[in-house]
Amino acid sequence: MARTSCGVISITMAAREEDGILVKTPYKKQEFTEDQLQQFMQCADPVTGPEYFMRNFFFIQHPVQGKMQYAPWEFQERLISTYHNYRYSISMMPRQTGKSTSAAGYLLWFAMFKSDSTILVAAHKYAGAQEIMQRVRYAYEACPDHIRAGATSYNKGSIEFDNGSRIVAQTTTENTGRGMSITLLYCDEFAFVRPTIAKEFWTSISPTLSTGGGAIITSTPNSDEDQFAFIWKGANKTEDSYGNETELGVNGFKAYRAYWTEHPDRDEDWAEEQRNILGIERFRREMDCEFIINDETLIAPTKLIDLEGIEPQYRTGQVRWYKRPEPNKIYVVGLDPSLGTGGDPCAIQVWEANSNVQIAEWKHNRTTIPEQVRILADICKHINETVNHPASIYYSVENNTIGEASLISIKDYGEENIQGYFLSDIGKGRSGRKGFNTTHKVKLAACAKFKNLLEQDRLKINSLSLISELKNFVAHGTSYAAKPGETDDLVMATLLVVRMMQVLQSYHGELDGQMTDHEDMSIEPMPFVAMF
Numbered sequence: 001m002a003r004t005s006c007g008v009i010s011i012t013m014a015a016r017e018e019d020g021i022l023v024k025t026p027y028k029k030q031e032f033t034e035d036q037l038q039q040f041m042q043c044a045d046p047v048t049g050p051e052y053f054m055r056n057f058f059f060i061q062h063p064v065q066g067k068m069q070y071a072p073w074e075f076q077e078r079l080i081s082t083y084h085n086y087r088y089s090i091s092m093m094p095r096q097t098g099k100s101t102s103a104a105g106y107l108l109w110f111a112m113f114k115s116d117s118t119i120l121v122a123a124h125k126y127a128g129a130q131e132i133m134q135r136v137r138y139a140y141e142a143c144p145d146h147i148r149a150g151a152t153s154y155n156k157g158s159i160e161f162d163n164g165s166r167i168v169a170q171t172t173t174e175n176t177g178r179g180m181s182i183t184l185l186y187c188d189e190f191a192f193v194r195p196t197i198a199k200e201f202w203t204s205i206s207p208t209l210s211t212g213g214g215a216i217i218t219s220t221p222n223s224d225e226d227q228f229a230f231i232w233k234g235a236n237k238t239e240d241s242y243g244n245e246t247e248l249g250v251n252g253f254k255a256y257r258a259y260w261t262e263h264p265d266r267d268e269d270w271a272e273e274q275r276n277i278l279g280i281e282r283f284r285r286e287m288d289c290e291f292i293i294n295d296e297t298l299i300a301p302t303k304l305i306d307l308e309g310i311e312p313q314y315r316t317g318q319v320r321w322y323k324r325p326e327p328n329k330i331y332v333v334g335l336d337p338s339l340g341t342g343g344d345p346c347a348i349q350v351w352e353a354n355s356n357v358q359i360a361e362w363k364h365n366r367t368t369i370p371e372q373v374r375i376l377a378d379i380c381k382h383i384n385e386t387v388n389h390p391a392s393i394y395y396s397v398e399n400n401t402i403g404e405a406s407l408i409s410i411k412d413y414g415e416e417n418i419q420g421y422f423l424s425d426i427g428k429g430r431s432g433r434k435g436f437n438t439t440h441k442v443k444l445a446a447c448a449k450f451k452n453l454l455e456q457d458r459l460k461i462n463s464l465s466l467i468s469e470l471k472n473f474v475a476h477g478t479s480y481a482a483k484p485g486e487t488d489d490l491v492m493a494t495l496l497v498v499r500m501m502q503v504l505q506s507y508h509g510e511l512d513g514q515m516t517d518h519e520d521m522s523i524e525p526m527p528f529v530a531m532f
Contacts, residue, residue: 022141026150026162036146043113043147050084050109051077058105059142060135067142075262076102083216086254088209090217090228090235093258094287099218103186104135106216107167110184112149116164117183122172122201124193129169130156132188136167174200182213191219191228196485198227217253224291224305225471260287295483296475298447303455304471309464316382319375322462323352323359325383325391330354330508333395333420334496335376336489337406340368347489348376349466349497350383353504356453356514357460363490369402373409380420393420394504398496399435407434423500436499440479446495447480449502458514466490 032040043053058070072080076098082089083106093099107119123129133156140148140159153160160166170176172193177185185205190198209215219228235249248254260266275283281301285292293301312320325331330353338346342365350360362375380393395418397406415422424434438446453459461467472486482488505511 023154024145024148024150024162026152030145032146036144040146043109049113050080050106053109053113053147054080054102054105057143057147058108058139060101060105061138070101070105072098072102073262073264075258079256079258080106082254082256086248087214088248088251088253089215089256090231090253091256091258092219092221092232092289093256094260094263094289095220097258097260097263099258100132100188101135103188103216103218104132105139107184107186108136108139108143111159111161111165111167112147112163114165114183117166118181119165119167119184119186120177120180120182121167121169121186121188122176122190123169123188124172124190126171128188129171132186133157133159133167133169172201173197175204176201177205177208180208181211182208185209185213185215187215187217187219189219190217191222191226193227194485195223195226195483202227202231215253220286221289221291222285223293223295223471225468229291257289259289293471297471298451298473298475298480299470300455304467307461307467307470309467310462311464316378317375318364319348319360319362319379319382320463321360323357325352325359325386327387327389327391329387330392330504330511331359331383331394331420332423332497332500332504333376333379333393334493334500335372335395335397335406336493336496337369337372337397337402338365338489339402340364340366340372342366345487345489346372347493348372348379349490349493350379351494351497351501353501353508353511354514355460356458356501358462358466358494361463361466361490361493363465369405370409370412373406373413377413377418380418384419392508394423394500395420396423396496396500397435398438398492399433400438403435410434423503425499425503436496438496442499443479443495446499450495450498453498453515463490466494 039056043049043057045052054070054072059067060070062068079091079093079099079102082091083103091099107121111117111119121129121132123132136159140151149165150162151159152162153166157170158166158168168180172187172190174197182205193201217228217231221229223229231251231253232255234251235253235255237250238246238248260271271283271287274287278286281292284290284302290305292305297304310322312322313324314321332351332353334349336347338344340346345363345365346367348362349358351357352359360379362379367375376395380395383391383393397403397410399407410418410422422434425436450459454461469482469486469488469491472483473480473488473491474483501511501515505515
């Protein structure tokens with residue numbers, strides 16, 4: 001850059017037409033006025049540059065009004081400030097509040113005014129990645145020549161500038177960004193990346209960011225068990241070990257949240273219309289930014305949000321106890337077995353039938369079937385020893401396929417050595433066969449019973465792990481199962497317990513009040529009275 005005698009500025013930039021699109025040709029001289037140079041310098045200011053650039057030279061394509069200059073509202077100004085002033089930021093915002101548009105403008109400024117930067121845009125779908133790049137491209141093409149940098153490469157999925165910076169857009173996968181030296185990462189709608197992929201992606205990309213790169217994550221919420229939720233929760237833990245308030249979360253992220261009420265064009269009439277269109281659950285997720293699950297879960301998403309687990313009161317080995325056993329209670333212990341070879345876990349659930357409260361659980365994927373039976377026996381023994389009084393304990397196993405090996409192990413261990421009664425669903429499986437056989441029809445019935453009891457607040461779940469599994473226990477064909485990559489063994493052991501408690505109603509009449517739900521209630525016909 002050099003000053004000329006005529007009072008204008010000579011800069012190595014020029015304009016050219018490429019495929020009908022106006023882009024800047026790199027490394028060619030172009031003359032600017034003093035005013036244009038002043039505007040350029042204000043855009044390049046490392047503190048106020050992003051705001052100045054976006055207020056004066058950032059254009060967007062409005063779906064109705066067409067090309068228009070970006071005029072950020074107050075909550076969007078705070079959002080841009082968060083992008084710029086914190087190395088790591090995570091923003092949770094309602095739909096259609098400008099989070100992606102604001103990000104596109106900031107990324108364009110970053111690339112043009114921070115030399116030798118590599119910006120990676122990672123979206124949950126290919127179409128999403130292309131949409132972000134389209135906004136960047138539109139803003140770049142609408143930018144005046146004296147502001148924008150020259151483009152050395154200009155494609156749908158990437159742009160490279162003559163200052164050595166580049167913007168690359170990719171779909172989020174386990175290996176996205178691996179091997180790249182990333183200056184700034186932008187993750188769009190990160191909550192909607194498949195959980196297993198999001199976890200592997202973040203594991204892969206974190207070492208790259210730790211060398212000096214920054215990260216911007218934006219999304220509306222989805223499940224509260226995904227990677228976005230995990231980062232969001234860490235960003236909101238803003239106390240040090242002494243209880244003092246900190247600016248950043250424990251994971252180094254700055255959390256930012258906006259509300260639909262901050263949008264000047266939205267009021268309660270708009271909200272009511274949207275509730276009627278979307279439904280209450282979707283509105284709470286998409287607009288109120290609540291972590292309500294989008295999948296067709298067995299348990300209603302609004303109920304899952306309200307479930308709160310607790311930490312165990314104590315442990316015996318790896319068995320987590322949420323409540324100490326008490327005298328004169330009925331306890332049900334259900335084992336969902338597995339091979340114990342590192343695949344699907346086995347699980348044991350322990351419930352107090354008198355109150356329908358979960359009191360303990362155990363889960364592992366490398367415990368052999370004989371050891372699973374021994375742990376079941378130890379649990380029954382612990383209940384008896386804790387209450388110091390003979391307790392009413394009922395135990396059972398699912399006897400499908402692998403369960404046959406459990407029956408053999410129980411026989412080898414000796415039923416007389418297990419303190420309790422071996423409960424069986426006689427008559428619904430093979431004649432005389434012990435345990436509970438689970439068919440497709442029986443599983444659906446157990447699911448329905450469990451759903452009704454839980455949603456009517458007739459069951460009390462204490463386990464955080466069980467709640468987590470329920471959030472991933474979704475419709476699968478004509479039944480329910482865990483999402484791909486997730487497990488449902490604690491859920492299946494709980495369904496076994498529910499079936500056991502239904503059988504126990506025949507032996508303990510006092511359980512009727514706990515196990516009867518609205519689905520079981522019937523209206524007796526009016527008596528017939530003869531009139532003479």
